[in-house]
Amino acid sequence: MSHAPPLFAPLDEALLQRALPLLDEEWLQRxxxxxxxxxxxxxxxxxxxxxxxxxxxxxxxxxxxxxxxxxxxxxxxxxxxxxxxxxxxxxxxxxxxxxxxxxxxxxxxxxxxxxxxxxxxxxxxxxxxxxxxxxxxxxxxxxxxxxxxxxxxxxxxxxxxxxxxxxxxxxxxxxxxxxxxxxxxxxxxxxxxxxxxxxxxxxxxxxxxxxxxxxxxxxxxxxxxxxxxxxxxxxxxxxxxxxxxxxxxxSPRDEAAATALYWSVVQLDQPLVDLDGATATLEQAVRLNPWVGEPQMVLAQLYLSAGRNADAARAAAGALQQFCAWGNSWDKRVQWDAWVAWTRILLQSASEGTWPERLDKLNNLALR
Known part of the structure; x- marks a missing residue:
């Protein structure tokens, strides 16, 4: 398994601008x-x-x-x-x-x-x-x-x-x-x-x-x-x-493997003492299936927790690119607009070099 971060697609600004109005629940009425x-x-x-x-x-x-x-x-x-x-x-x-x-x-x-x-x-x-x-x-x-x-x-x-x-x-x-x-x-x-x-x-x-x-x-x-x-x-x-x-x-094989790897991290089936195992697992999931945003989004949060802000920014931008390309979520536990909102928080935090050191502060993050 490679130790280098996977390649993340750059964020297409025009695609983002098309997606942002669709976050409003009333978009269809307009x-x-x-x-x-x-x-x-x-x-x-x-x-x-x-x-x-x-x-x-x-x-x-x-x-x-x-x-x-x-x-x-x-x-x-x-x-x-x-x-x-x-x-x-x-x-x-x-x-x-x-x-x-x-x-x-x-x-x-x-x-x-x-x-x-x-x-x-x-x-x-x-x-x-x-x-x-x-x-x-x-x-x-x-x-x-x-x-x-x-x-x-x-x-x-x-x-x-x-x-x-x-x-x-x-x-x-x-x-x-x-x-x-x-x-x-x-x-x-x-x-x-x-x-x-x-x-x-x-x-x-x-x-x-x-x-x-x-x-x-x-x-x-x-x-x-x-x-x-x-x-x-x-x-x-x-x-x-x-x-x-x-x-x-x-390929169906890569998709199945990537989903299993992502789910093992989400379900905390990785060692919890440090981030290395979960990070490597998610990196491999992204390599196998780079076409969905949620694995890249979770990976961005792990990078932020490890102080890897540059990697976090690339991963968050890649996740946002995939969310904007689909207009729907892949992981149905959370709605598309919520995934997009959290990913923009991650990208903002990575760009500014700020990430809460206390758990309760995660509840207070806001987009600026």
Whole structure:
């Protein structure tokens, strides 16, 4: 194991400036494209429905936030905000009846956006992911997939624009919601074993479980991003600013190892007498998976505790870069805005060379 600190990505100031307004809970109400739709969605009770690490409202807004940060066009951001309102193969949350309310949604968001929403809700999304990752997109970027429903299922050919939009929204959808509970109940997604019985696997089904970050889905998001580099897909939409503009990969093996290393430090499974073991463990986690912010953020705090201010500043800036690139947290124990706020405190402290020597003073830190 190398003794040198890992390389941390520099902070993109333009990306930071795009992210900061999204820390405000009211950001969506100021979005001219999304704000008119929000009251209609809220009126359907999305704030009362359970969804993974929060409510359905939290999920829809979180997906739309990433898409806004990624500078996606209006219809794709609307797809993010409405991506499950007709229901889909994964959830039974039907907020609009596709048989009777499509025209109402068309009047609200326009026919192109509603078409994307309806198609996204009715195609077999697991099959979409499987076929896209298998390289089955045609030379013109189109992709044949089945619709949901009992066999024999109807197939449709998605246009290149639909394929790109569904890939980008799937990336945002996955990072917003996925943590270890889904790793268990959707094991090996998209090739999930649907025969597993809840009574047999009761321990895996206990929500929310230990709340570990996912050990396998960030690498799948990276693969979806690389699929957007298909010659017929690359120019369809702005490329999300993750994984070096979707140009770099993360192997499943490295992701799993990095998550395990990070979690061992968070759960205090390292020697507690000094910082060396925990620091080396987190440094290796960052080397294996440099694409999420939380390991770099915790490492920055360890560097500050050791008086390594320059290293702490680089690690905090790297963490902030990843948080701003995603617009959602990887470690779901804390919300994205809270991770960002704490990381900015760490960066400020490292830059100023100040870090509390007393435990109680950690409770008083404020951004200046």
């Amino acid at each position: 979005d001219a494209d999304l704000a008119p739709v929000l009251p209609v969605v809220l009126a359907r009770g999305v704030g009362q429905d359970w969804h993974k690490a929060g409510t359905f409202r939290h999920h829809l807004v979180g997906v739309a936030r990433s898409l806004s940060l990624w500078q996606q066009p209006r219809e794709v951001r609307l797809l993010g905000l409405l991506h499950s309102v007709y229901g889909n193969a994964f959830v039974d949350l039907v907020k609009f009846d596709a048989a009777s309310e499509r025209q109402r949604l068309q009047q609200l968001v326009g026919e192109p956006a509603e078409h994307l929403v309806h198609r996204f809700c009715t195609v077999n999304r697991a099959q979409f992911v499987q076929r896209l990752l298998a390289g089955e997109a045609a030379d013109d970027g189109t992709l044949q997939v089945e619709l949901n429903g009992p066999a024999p299922r109807t197939s449709v050919r998605l246009s290149a624009h639909e394929v790109a939009a569904f890939a980008v929204v799937s990336m945002a959808d996955t990072i917003e919601q996925w943590f270890s509970w889904q790793d268990e109940v959707y094991s090996r997604f998209p090739a999930t074993d649907l025969a597993r019985r809840q009574a047999v696997h009761w321990a895996a089904s206990l929500w929310p479980g230990p709340m570990r970050p996912t050990a396998r889905m960030v690498s799948q998001v990276a693969a979806l991003g690389r699929a957007l580099r298909h010659p017929a897909l690359a120019g369809q939409l702005p490329m999300p600013p993750v994984f070096g503009g979707c140009s770099l990969e993360l």
